[in-house]
Amino acid sequence: MSQTHMQEVEIKLYTPDLDLPRRALETAGALLKSPRVFERNLRYENAAGTLTAGGIVLRLRQDEKAKLTYKSGASSQDGIFRRFEAEVVVSDFDTMDLILQRLGYEVALIYEKYRTTYALGDAEIVLDELPYGNFTEIEADAETIERVVSDLGLSRFRRMTGSYTEIFAELKLQLGLTMRDLSFEAFAGLDVNLGHWLD
Numbered sequence: 019m020s021q022t023h024m025q026e027v028e029i030k031l032y033t034p035d036l037d038l039p040r041r042a043l044e045t046a047g048a049l050l051k052s053p054r055v056f057e058r059n060l061r062y063e064n065a066a067g068t069l070t071a072g073g074i075v076l077r078l079r080q081d082e083k084a085k086l087t088y089k090s091g092a093s094s095q096d097g098i099f100r101r102f103e104a105e106v107v108v109s110d111f112d113t114m115d116l117i118l119q120r121l122g123y124e125v126a127l128i129y130e131k132y133r134t135t136y137a138l139g140d141a142e143i144v145l146d147e148l149p150y151g152n153f154t155e156i157e158a159d160a161e162t163i164e165r166v167v168s169d170l171g172l173s174r175f176r177r178m179t180g181s182y183t184e185i186f187a188e189l190k191l192q193l194g195l196t197m198r199d200l201s202f203e204a205f206a207g208l209d210v211n212l213g214h215w216l217d
Contacts, residue, residue, distance in 0.1 A: 026089065026103035028157040029167065031175040034213060036145045039154045042170040043136050043143060051142070052135040057081045061183060062118055063126035075181075076123065081133070084111035097177025098160050129183060129200035141166045148182060149205035150189055151212040 033039050062076040063069050069076055075089035086108050092101040108114045119125075132147040141158035143166065154172060156163050167173055178185065186200045189210070197204040 024102055024104050025100060026157065027098065027100050027159060027163070028155050029098050029163050030178040031154045031156075031167070031172055032151060032178055032212070033145075033154045033172070033175050034152055036147070036152045036154070039143070039145060039170060039172060040134075042172070043138065046138055046169060048136040048138040048143065050134075051137050052082065052133070054132050054134045055081050057131050057133055059129045059131075060115060060125050061127040061129065062123040064123055070126070076118075078108075078111065078114055078118065080111045084108045084114060086114055094179045097179060098163055099179065127183060127199060129186065130202055131182070138166060143170075146182075149200060149202050150186065150210045153178065153182075 058080045060078045062078070068074075073090055073092055075087065077087045077089075079085045079087065084107065085105055087103065087105040089101050089103045092099065094100070115125075130149065134145040136143045136145075139162070141156055141162050143157075144155045146153045146155060154175070156166050158166065180188070183200065189195065189212070190197075193210070195208075
């Protein structure tokens with residue numbers, strides 16, 4: 019695949035009640051590509067700490083498959099997020115983690131979510147459940163994204179410009195949270211009203 023096709027273009031909407039976008043997707047005839055699945059993500063950093071500072075994401079994800087992802091060059095306009103993304107499926111999650119750590123990368127963050135994936139025309143729509151809230155992501159070209167947002171009746175929901183880990187970092191700062199990882203275990207017993215914090 020050429021680098022010109024390795025562009026991630028998406029929008030992230032804060033949708034506390036996922037039944038609303040789910041019903042809208044079903045009404046629109048969207049195809050359920052992947053039922054609800056648990057994701058575990060390892061985010062890596064180098065010894066100098068320059069990856070995150072340079073806007074680079076090096077991530078190993080385990081869901082139905084194990085995938086290694088590199089992202090960089092992020093930009094945002096009208097809540098639509100663009101960046102370079104290269105991803106490859108790997109055969110063994112634990113061995114890939116070992117290779118990365120032997121190369122000098124360290125796990126800086128573990129983050130978890132549940133994801134349900136739909137397809138609607140040329141757009142991929144995912145319903146994400148994170149420890150601090152629920153979101154709808156739409157990935158397609160910018161024109162298609164705007165059309166899908168309108169067709170699904172999601173225009174009233176807040177557009178989030180940061181990644182899930184950036185939202186987590188800001189949430190920790192605002193609420194004085196000290197945990198390293200964005201995991202369901204770390205958030206157990208915490209009453210985090212993200213909607214109140216966003217207002």
